[in-house]
Amino acid sequence: xxxxxxxxxxxxxxxxxxxxxxxxxxxxxxxxxxxxxxxxxxxxxxxxxxxxxxxxxxxxxxxxxxxxxxxxxxxxxxxxxxxxxxxxxxxxxxxxxxxxxxxxxxxxxxxxxxxxxxxxxxxxxxxxxxxxxxxxxxxxxxxxxxxxxxxxxxxxxxxxxxxxxxxxxxxxxxxxxxxxxxxxxxxxxxxxxxxxxxxxxxxxxxxxxxxxxxxxxxxxxxxxxxxxxxxxxxxxxxxxxxxxxxxxxxxxxxxxxxxxxxxxxxxxxxxxxxxxxxxxxxxxxxxxxxxxxxxxxxxxxxxxxxxxxxxxxxxxxxxxxxxxxxxxxxxxxxxxxxxxxxxxxxxxxxxxxxxxxxxxxxxxxxxxxxxxxxxxxxxxxxxxxxxxxxxxxxxxxxxxxxxxxxxxxxxxxxxxxxxxxxxxxxxxxxxxxxxxxxxxxxxxxxxxxxxxxxxxxxxxxxxxxxxxxxxxxxxxxxxxxxxxxxxxxxxxxxxxxxxxxxxxxxxxxxxxxxxxxxxxxxxxxxxxxxxxxxxxxxxxxxxxxxxxxxxxxxxxxxxxxxxxxxxxxxxxxxxxxxxxxxxxxxxxxxxxxxxxxxxxxxx
Amino acid sequence: xxxxxxxxxxxxxxxxxxxxxxxxxxxxxxxxxxxxxxxxxxxxxxxxxxxxxxxxxxxxxxxxxxxxxxxxxxxxxxxxxxxxxxxxxxxxxxxxxxxxxxxxxxxxxxxxxxxxxxxxxxxxxxxxxxxxxxxxxxxxxxxxxxxxxxxxxxxxxxxxxxxxxxxxxxxxxxxxxxxxxxxxxxxxxxxxxxxxxxxxxxxxxxxxxxxxxxxxxxxxxxxxxxxxxxxxxxxxxxxxxxxxxxxxxxxxxxxxxxxxxxxxxxxxxxxxxxxxxxxxxxxxxxxxxxxxxxxxxxxxxxxxxxxxxxxxxxxxxxxx
Numbered sequence: 016x017x018x019x020x021x022x023x024x025x026x027x028x029x030x031x032x033x034x035x036x037x038x039x040x041x042x043x044x045x046x047x048x049x050x051x052x053x054x055x056x057x058x059x060x061x062x063x064x065x066x067x068x069x070x071x072x073x074x075x076x077x078x079x080x081x082x083x084x085x086x087x088x089x090x091x092x093x094x095x096x097x098x099x100x101x102x103x104x105x106x107x108x109x110x111x112x113x114x115x116x117x118x119x120x121x122x123x124x125x126x127x128x129x130x131x132x133x134x135x136x137x138x139x140x141x142x143x144x145x146x147x148x149x150x151x152x153x154x155x156x157x158x159x160x161x162x163x164x165x166x167x168x169x170x171x172x173x174x175x176x177x178x179x180x181x182x183x184x185x186x187x188x189x190x191x192x193x194x195x196x197x198x199x200x201x202x203x204x205x206x207x208x209x210x211x212x213x214x215x216x217x218x219x220x221x222x223x224x225x226x227x228x229x230x231x232x233x234x235x236x237x238x239x240x241x242x243x244x245x246x247x248x249x250x251x252x253x254x255x256x257x258x259x260x261x262x263x264x265x266x267x268x269x270x271x272x273x274x275x276x277x278x279x280x281x282x283x284x285x286x287x288x289x290x291x292x293x294x295x296x297x298x299x300x301x302x303x304x305x306x307x308x309x310x311x312x313x314x315x316x317x318x319x320x321x322x323x324x325x326x327x328x329x330x331x332x333x334x335x336x337x338x339x340x341x342x343x344x345x346x347x348x349x350x351x352x353x354x355x356x357x358x359x360x361x362x363x364x365x366x367x368x369x370x371x372x373x374x375x376x377x378x379x380x381x382x383x384x385x386x387x388x389x390x391x392x393x394x395x396x397x398x399x400x401x402x403x404x405x406x407x408x409x410x411x412x413x414x415x416x417x418x419x420x421x422x423x424x425x426x427x428x429x430x431x432x433x434x435x436x437x438x439x440x441x442x443x444x445x446x447x448x449x450x451x452x453x454x455x456x457x458x459x460x461x462x463x464x465x466x467x468x469x470x471x472x473x474x475x476x477x478x479x480x481x482x483x484x485x486x487x488x489x490x491x492x493x494x495x496x497x498x499x500x501x502x503x504x505x506x507x508x509x510x511x512x513x514x515x516x517x518x519x520x521x522x523x524x525x526x527x528x529x530x531x532x533x534x535x536x537x538x539x540x541x542x543x544x545x546x547x548x549x550x551x552x553x554x555x556x557x558x559x560x561x562x563x564x565x566x567x568x569x570x571x572x573x574x575x576x577x578x579x580x581x582x583x584x585x586x587x588x589x590x591x592x593x594x595x596x597x598x599x600x601x602x603x604x605x606x607x608x609x610x611x612x613x614x615x616x617x618x
Numbered sequence: 619x620x621x622x623x624x625x626x627x628x629x630x631x632x633x634x635x636x637x638x639x640x641x642x643x644x645x646x647x648x649x650x651x652x653x654x655x656x657x658x659x660x661x662x663x664x665x666x667x668x669x670x671x672x673x674x675x676x677x678x679x680x681x682x683x684x685x686x687x688x689x690x691x692x693x694x695x696x697x698x699x700x701x702x703x704x705x706x707x708x709x710x711x712x713x714x715x716x717x718x719x720x721x722x723x724x725x726x727x728x729x730x731x732x733x734x735x736x737x738x739x740x741x742x743x744x745x746x747x748x749x750x751x752x753x754x755x756x757x758x759x760x761x762x763x764x765x766x767x768x769x770x771x772x773x774x775x776x777x778x779x780x781x782x783x784x785x786x787x788x789x790x791x792x793x794x795x796x797x798x799x800x801x802x803x804x805x806x807x808x809x810x811x812x813x814x815x816x817x818x819x820x821x822x823x824x825x826x827x828x829x830x831x832x833x834x835x836x837x838x839x840x841x842x843x844x845x846x847x848x849x850x851x852x853x854x855x856x857x858x859x860x861x862x863x864x865x866x867x868x869x870x871x872x873x874x875x876x877x878x879x880x881x882x883x884x885x886x887x888x889x890x891x892x893x894x895x896x897x898x899x900x901x902x903x904x905x906x907x908x909x910x911x912x913x914x915x916x917x918x919x920x921x922x923x924x925x926x927x928x929x930x931x932x933x934x935x936x937x938x
Contacts, residue, residue, distance in 0.1 A: 091896045092888035094701050101702075178669065184662040251702045273711060274888040276788040300783055301886045303767060307775045308782065492650025492901060522662075529663040 066394050067338025067582065069597040073589050077610035080293040083591070084616060085113075086300040086314035088321060092274025093299060098256040099235040100171045101179050109318050112603055113279050113295050114155070114262035116235040118146070118165070119228065123599040124408050125516030126226045127234075132263065132286055133165070135232075139553060142221050144232060147213040153284035154238050155267035162208045167239040169206055170195075176248035188231035190217040222548045223558055227517035236263060265290045265606040275299050290607040309334050312616035315588040322395045322584050323460055333617040334586045337596045340406050341581040343513040344399050347382075348575040349375055350508070352534030353501045360527050363536040369452070369506050373431035375573040378452075378507070379417035380424035381477045382470050384578055391462050395584065399577030401566045406598060407518050409562035414570055416577065424477045435478055442478040451480045455497060455508040458488035467509075484508075498532050508532070509578070519548055520565065524575075535574035543568055588616040619929060623922070630918050634911065638690075641910040642683050645903050651675060652699035652901045673699075686907070696904035700897070705908045709893070713875055715785050716882075716889035719812070720874035722805050726813035731820035732863075738821060739828025739859070740851060750821065758818040766811045766884040773807055780807040783886030808885040812878065820863055827859035864931045868924030872916035 087093065089106055096102040099116050120131030127135045132152055136145045152160040172181050173192045187193055190205030205217035221230055228234040238261040245253045255261070260268060265287070266279035279295040300308055305317055306327035329336055349369040352362050369375060384398045400416030403409050428434075432445040444450040452474075456467045467488065474481045484504045489497065498508050510532070512523060521544050522528050526536045543565040552558035569575065587594045592610040595602045602609065653666050653675075674682055689696065695705035738750040757765075774782040781787070781804050790797045831837060832855065840850045877890030890909070897905035 090883050091892055096702060104700075178672070180665055180669070183665040252704070270788050272784065272786055272788050275784040275786075275886070278788040296788060298784060298788070299886050301883055303884055304770055304775070304782060304886075307771060311775045311778070313782070490649075491899075492648070496649040 067336055067584065069337055069339050070595040071335040071337060071587055071589075071591075072593050073335075073591065073612060075592070075612040077291070077592050077612060078614060080291075081611040081614065082294040082296055083292050083316070083609060083611065084314045085295060085297040086305055086308060086317040087297055088300050088302050088305045088317055088319050090301050090303075095257055095271065095273055096251060097260045097268065098237075098250070100168050100177075100181065100237060101251050101256060103180060106319070110277055110297060111262075113264060113266045113297070113606060114260070114268055114282070115264035116237065116262055117264070118148075118236050119234045120604065121227075121516070125598070127228060132160075132236075135226075137221060137225055139221050139550065142218045144216045144218065144221075144225065145209065145213060146216070147209075150286060152263070152286045154240075155262045155264075155282045155284060156238075156241075157284060158238070158240050158261075160236060160263065161211055161239075162214050163239045164236045165214045166203075166206055166208065167242065168233050168235055168237040169203055171237060171242070171247055171250065172233070173203055174247040176246070178248075178251075185229060186231045188219050190219060192231075221553075222550070223552045224517050224519055224548065227515075229517050229519075238262075266295050269294075285607055287605070287607050291610050295606075309586050309588070310618075312588060312618040315591050315611070315616050316594070317586050320584045320586055322392070322582070323462075325393055325395055325584055328586055331586075333589055335589060335594075337585040337587055337594065338395075338582045339585070339596045339598065340404055341513070341583045342404055342406060342516065343511060343581050344402065344404055344577045345396070345509070345511040345579040345581070346399070346402070346575050346577050347379070347507060347509050348533040349378075349535075349573075350501060350505050350533065351574055352536070354499075354529060354531075354534060359529070361531050361534045361536050363534060371431055372572060373427040374433060375576075376417070377424040377427040377431070377433075377477065378474065378479065379573055379576045380420045380427065381473045381479070382417070382578070383419045383473050384417075385419055387466055387469065388579065391466055392579075395582045396579040397582075399580045400570075402520065402569050402575065402577055403518050403562065403566060404514055404580055409518055409559055411563045411566045414566055416570060417573075419473075421473070421477050428477065428479075433478075440478060441475075441480045451482055452506045453484045453504055454481050455484040455494060455502075455505045456488050457494045457510065458490055464488060499529070501534065518562070520544065521548055524569070533574045535572070537572075540565075540568065540572075590615075590617045619926075623926065626922050626925075630915070633918060634915060637914045638687065638907070638911055639683070641907050642686065643679060645906050646679055646682075648898075648901060650901050652903065686904075690908075690911075695908040698897075698902055698905050700900050700902045700905075705904050708905065709890075709908060709912065712877075712888060712890050712893045715887065716877040716891070717874055718801070719805055719809055719881075719887065719889060720876070722802075722809040723812035723816065724870055724874065726809055727816045727820065730813060731817040732824065732860075734817065735821040735824025736828065736851075736856060736859075739825040739832075742825075742829055742832075747825075750825075754818040754821045757814050760815070762811070762815055762878065762880040763884060765815060766808075766881055769807060769811050770884060780804075782807075785887060804887075808881050808887055811885075812881055819866075823862050824859055827862060828855055831855045831858055861928075861932055864927055865924055867927050868922065869917075869920040871923060872920035875916060876913070 087106060087109055093106045093110060094102075094104045096104070096107050097111055097114075099111065102108060102111065118131055118133040119127045119135060120129075122128050129149075132148060132150075134147045134149055136147070138144070146165055148160060148162070148165070154160060154164075169189065169192075171177060172179070172186060173189075173195045175196055175198050177196075182196065189203060191200060191203045192205065194200040195203045207215050207217075209215050216232070218225075218230055224230050225232055241255050241261045242250065245255060250256055258268075258271060262268070262282070263286070265282055265285045267282045268277060269280045270278040276296065276298040279297070281290040281293055283289050298314075300314070300317070302321045302324065305320065306324050308314055309317060309328055310331055310333070312333055325336070328334055351367045351370050352364040354360075355362050364370070388394060388397050398416065398418070400414045401411050403411070405412070428442060433442045433450065435442045436447050437443065442450055454467075454471075457463070467483070471481050471483075484497070484502070494508075494510075497505060498510065523530050524535075524540065525531060525544055526541055543561070546552065546561040547558060547565060549561075552561055583596075585594075585596045590611050590613040592612055593602070593608070651670070652673075653670055670676065674685065677685075686696065693706065695709075697703065698705050698708050701708050734750050734753070738747045741747050770782060773779045785804050786797065786801045787804075790800050837850060837854060840854060841847075875890055877892070877894070879891035879895050881887065882889040882892045893905065894909050896902070897909065
């Protein structure tokens, strides 16, 4: 259950760090990127939105039991921290999903529902939440799940010896956490046990985020009976985390080969019922050979499949390729100010080079994003029109965004006074001085360079001289170092954000947000952002309206504009009877229902 | 000779010290830090800042260096920022994988290269020689990842003779005979790739040494005495021709822990090469420094070992 936004590094998958996020729900909303009306010089054919279906059912009689074979695509070994409070690596999470300790279930918008192991009740006036277990549940070792197990994760995260990333501002929203963290209190005063099955949490404030597991709420239980004897500082290296974690989910970890593979067996105590298959074997597969592995039927399903390998598997007869929108978008941002570290706030500079709405819009209109989507991404990435990915119901599908329209871009530049005065085909700035824009772009896959060069050509076509900061694409770490430090060599930058399941944009575009890399601040923007997280917005309809207003404002100002929405590709072998990848009814949340049609994956 | 060994060993101390200083400073000069990868809008920046302060990130470099070197002397190289376990444990795990892979590869290299080199040298300019030379040119020219992928494709996925990734199947019970066989089984394909690519130097050295030796006076003497050619080859030529190969042996032994990033990545084999590259991209300082120190130490040790081996196999060489 993710409360905020995630930062998506396009580069090293290994460096991705996802914090708690249970693959919740989320209906597959058709993202009807509006393509009517606007047409540029070159009308690109609209890529079919549902290029890939999100669900597959194979006919046939299921075998009894069987082993589901999972390929985890990564080029480096997994870290192996199997604890929801401590893990940091996205691959560890992929593994833990089979034996999850998640207590809440979520719907299509990732809002907590009553279908999970526990129920959430919020009293917004008293700023309290009550979490109640909805039955007599057992851990994978047969011990009962109690209210103590719901409290224990908070005691881990808040502990003075806790060195993870989750002791954050959000978490400090729980009353008494800071006293506990500083060692002044033995326990968190704001968390109380109501009875054996329920706990109550007192918050300093509640916002709509709480329904997404935000505001400090934690969506997982921890097996206190196993962990309490281990000091928090030793937890991360303990066997209870590395080798034999006690879990709640459909499967439990049976054997682990460090960094390489994990064998799960069915958890007979799983509260939704014992899984129909006996085992899950998950192995690390290098991206170079996953296509071949799928073809030869080594795996039933591949997770974190690299989309650039899509061509190699799309025509396989033994594999159904499923897809779903990623919770992410790529974007281009303009540097319009600085971040003041002392006051922790962004300072917008009216005089900055790129502070001209027409200029920014022209940059956006000039980019042939549709063309790149088609030529380089096989339609697996499509032009983004909003800073909210289409998965959410807050997504504004009516938003126009920026189509490829060089004529309009030229018009805008003419209007804004950027004119070519010396006749060399390159426009000068308003005062007639040489005008060069410096773009920072990240080095990633082999096509990145070609794509950036293409965009530079696009800009040149409308008379804008765009040069690369440092003269070439920049390595991931160096890129973010520069962007974060407001390097004067950067006028605009191309990056990506992964969104969590709570799309509240305050952490990315707020006045105090360090991640507001464009540094754009305006009273109007602050007002719009506040409206999204206000107490009023606890009403979903009001929140939706607030979201729309914000999206429109962002699109109009174009201090940051979306370039692509991405599609996640999930290949599934045809011996799996049924697999659903859509967020709302994700099979990963119902693994106990998975059935197989043959003894081995089909070849 | 003992005196030399002691002297050389003592000399390693300042060498290692300078190396540690250089690598420590350079590692910290890299853009980003271990927490850059942790930065997600999910975490608030102040928590990251807290973690940086806790880890001593903002201390002056000499203070950090002092902490690190004093701990290192006690065998504590710190915690890996990414893997969250002691660096020594982490390296130990990976080193073991790499060691077995490299050992098998080295055995295979010698098993392939020595006979081929001997045949090529002895039957100079025949079809045998020419085919062997052609083979060594090809294996020299082919990039590691290409051969790795080809082997994986043919023997792993098409013929399905060998497992395609990892060091061992997760299902087998550790400690059983089946377990050890399973591990070896996983090693064969990557080791073969490694071995075939590594044979060229040895074949060519051996070949030219043998061709050289054939015209030497001691061979002529032996022949004139009527010693059979077979015996001359076995007792005289081969022994002498192996000397330059013995000179590499020290490096070969210590090089066993180097690891190969390509082979490890293609065969999904968690070894030292991958650990090194990954620690650099994720700015896992404690692992980077420990690994560079280890590699540096191994290089020094390798040259010492080579000298010692040479003095043993070739009595003409004395290293005092």
